[in-house]
Amino acid sequence: MSDQNGWLKLLDANPNHSQWYIDRFRSMAEAGADLAGEARMVDAMLPRGARVLDAGCGTGRLGGYLADAGHDVVGVDLDPALIAEAQRNHPGARWLAGDLSELDRPERFDLIVSAGNVMTFVAPSTRVEILRRCGRHLAEGGRLVIGFGAGRGYPFDDFLADAASAGLTSDLLLATWDLRPFTPEADFLVAVLRPA
DSSP: OOOSOHHHHHHHHOTTHHHHHHHHHHHHHHTTOOOOHHHHHHHHTSOTTOEEEEETOTTSHHHHHHHHTTOEEEEEESOHHHHHHHHHHOTTSEEEEOOGGGOOOSSOEEEEEEOTTHHHHSOGGGHHHHHHHHHHTEEEEEEEEEEEESSSSOOHHHHHHHHHHTTEEEEEEESSTTOOBOOTTOSEEEEEEEEO
């Protein structure tokens, strides 16, 4: 298995991949697709004005929704093109280009969300460090919510073992962002984690 970041690998193979991704989500929004399901779940977990980190924020669709709902949002993504798109479309949040394996922010967050299969794109050697750094950035009582699909090179059991290695424990495992229970046959995982 390659230890290269999967997103950077896609950009190496196709320098226009970021624009393709931006255009894809623009088209989905124009077609009326529901692009805020993850954000609605996260919003329901928080009081108004909560501090949220959108880890691997992409074009800002989740963080932008949460900022519009009244939360203090910081979004971090490796891809400067996606950060520029987030800044254009969602000025109510702070968007920063950065590597999650080097996350070092001064603030602590009530919730950190990482949706969109982010954890399957990061270099495998950085997974535990990313989880550890996210855990360190949680405020007291804070939670980390991570969602990704099966068949993407990161088995769910491996992820849960990595989370435990990073000092995190599971509060809730779901099979979807619309709160369906997780089962061994699930093809998606939404994990709500907290420091152990």
